[in-house]
Amino acid sequence: MNAPTPLPLGHSKAPSATRGVADRLRQAIISMEFPPGTRLSEGEIATRYDVSRQPVREALISLSRIGLVQVLPQRGTIVTRISTRHMMQVRIAREALESAIVQRACERFDPVIRGSIDAILETQARAASEGDYMTITAADSQFHAALATGADCEMIWQMVLDVKAHMDRVRHLTLQDRDSMRILVEQHRAIVDAIDQRDPEKADYAMRHHLMEILRDLPRVLAERADYFE
């Protein structure tokens, strides 16, 4: 609280318990291990992950900021249910942010990262032909992250990650066939092509078209698993 002290920086890489619990919980929620509506108890999670209640509590605070869980004071914590209204806003937000990213990418893009993207796309194409869902998903995340990093939009990418969590959760409910996987890769290629051509409008269109696809099956999921929705 005193005078602005430089506070010298040295790097520490100790993985805190809070961070660990947050990551595990986040993954568990996105992967539907804890489906929407699941009641989470600080104490229960603490014993399960073998930490005290405090790190769990702090992890839940972070997740509640993203909107993955809802903390109801003195009453409990639940995994947030899916709402079409919320998902609509999530889609709008992600479209807006990622569209801005690719448009900026058309202005300037780190050539080194540009090179690494080819490798990502190749990995993804191979995984698509093999129907390797895990690799596809990982590469997809890497692709979008590389776009943001290359366009010098790392902070915006952090925001995208938050809304992306909601979309990933829905995507885990929709089975992906190989055709849709191949389409995914083609859409990625279209985005990169537009950036290479320095064509903002084309990049914008390609990205929005790509993101629109993801929530295509939301109505069907709603019909099948109404208990996941609110």
Next chain:
Amino acid sequence: MNAPTPLPLGHSKAPSATRGVADRLRQAIISMEFPPGTRLSEGEIATRYDVSRQPVREALISLSRIGLVQVLPQRGTIVTRISTRHMMQVRIAREALESAIVQRACERFDPVIRGSIDAILETQARAASEGDYMTITAADSQFHAALATGADCEMIWQMVLDVKAHMDRVRHLTLQDRDSMRILVEQHRAIVDAIDQRDPEKADYAMRHHLMEILRDLPRVLAERADYFE
């Protein structure tokens, strides 16, 4: 962690200490009471606000997610310094999000909220002619919030609030004269006009033009207060 239980809802409105500390700290940082680079200590803030360290800690976690503070494990917590690179991304993100909001507002907008906006603008116009900075700022926030709410984008507004905090902090460093206040109100009117006319392109342009204005004086501040930047 069990079966998805409905978890009946009843309303509680207890203002938690954590929330209180978070709000006060947030305000203190934005208003430059705690300028960039200020060292914050959990214990010190706890005694100052007369709560224990735990609520303070949780509040700091929330603020660190927004990016207003940086928690360095085992070393300390500081109020984040301003970086032009970060502010560039903040501007891009806010433009993208609020542009999306007004474009959606052109499709559908709650008529009741539309009515309330006139009152906000009138309040703001009066405050502008009187040079009432506090009222201007409050009304500005209300205006943008009303746009988001009317367009049914409340979740997106939450995201905007986070990036807006950074812009508000910078704005606190730039003195506002009455002319720029009047311009502000006119820009708000232009946005509303475009929405009334259901003209997405016009609304988009008006919003981006409005937001661009805010960071106009950033270079000057950088020159004057280099110690606030990194």
Next chain:
DNA sequence: CCTCTTGATCTACCATACAAGTCCATACTA
């Protein structure tokens, strides 16, 4: 003068104990 060690003193982190609110089954009452 420079380098390294050492220990005092900070910090955030984590665990534990306690407080307070909510819900629900049960028993009591009219």
Next chain:
DNA sequence: TAGTATGGACTTGTATGGTAGATCAAGAGG
């Protein structure tokens, strides 16, 4: 039977003590 207390078993919220890690200053040794 219907309605209402009541007590206990949850929940999250808050307070506090202890721990490990980081920094820094003083001093020893070269």
